[in-house]
Amino acid sequence: MERPEWNVMVATCPSRTSLARIANKWTAMIVMALDPGRLRFGEIREAVGGISGKVLSETLRQLERDGVVSRTAYDQMPPRVEYELTPLGRSLHQPMAALAAWAQDHIEEVQLSRNAFDEREDERLVG
Amino acid sequence: MERPEWNVMVATCPSRTSLARIANKWTAMIVMALDPGRLRFGEIREAVGGISGKVLSETLRQLERDGVVSRTAYDQMPPRVEYELTPLGRSLHQPMAALAAWAQDHIEEVQLSRNAFDEREDERLVG
DNA sequence: CAGGATCCATTTTGATACTG
């Protein structure tokens, strides 16, 4: 049961491709949106503020390919398609939620830092 | 001590900008590289496989702006610049490491899923 | 050595229109 001795820090490690996909804001938000349960395409779109239909369908497709979400299309008119986290996808939720929580919990500190940095930058340019 | 009632799922929430930065493979790897202790620019570059000088300097600059890393430049020739995680940055390490660990731990499952998906795709195109 | 500047190729994202 040996794992390869390399890791994501190695450019050619296969897991780098997986990290590249999950270390992405859209992926993070879609996984969080689907955590409570299966949703229709349009419902995900409402849940993830600001995402375009194109980006959503493309990202969902990649996540389906990676086995993170499953897709169920009902043969109806108009169409009805539902997405759900797979067991693999559910195992991803906790890390993703932790990342989002960090962003929310530290946004004030980050903003203060940005303001200070930009001020230093300004007076450096002015001299 | 009330937090705003919105969150990263809301497009206009400030924390969205923070999530966008940390939900990024380069950020993840740089934070992990710096976890053991301060490193010089070139050392980070070696630690993070495949990163270019341009991307590294740009990303470090953003992370410095956000207060995640601190930068120390020694007035020498040739230059010597060291980077270190701030306390804020150290608080980010755990979530980042969890994400990287997920990528590594599940890469085989992901790859199997990708292969199966691509095969289904192929036979769908062939018919 | 640590970067900034520049030029380009690639990728990502977004609007819009269209269809089963």
Added chain:
DNA sequence: CAGTATCAAAATGGATCCTG
């Protein structure tokens, strides 16, 4: 409704040259 196709715009990434 859930996409796909298309075009344009913007962001990202890489390679190279240059400097203190």
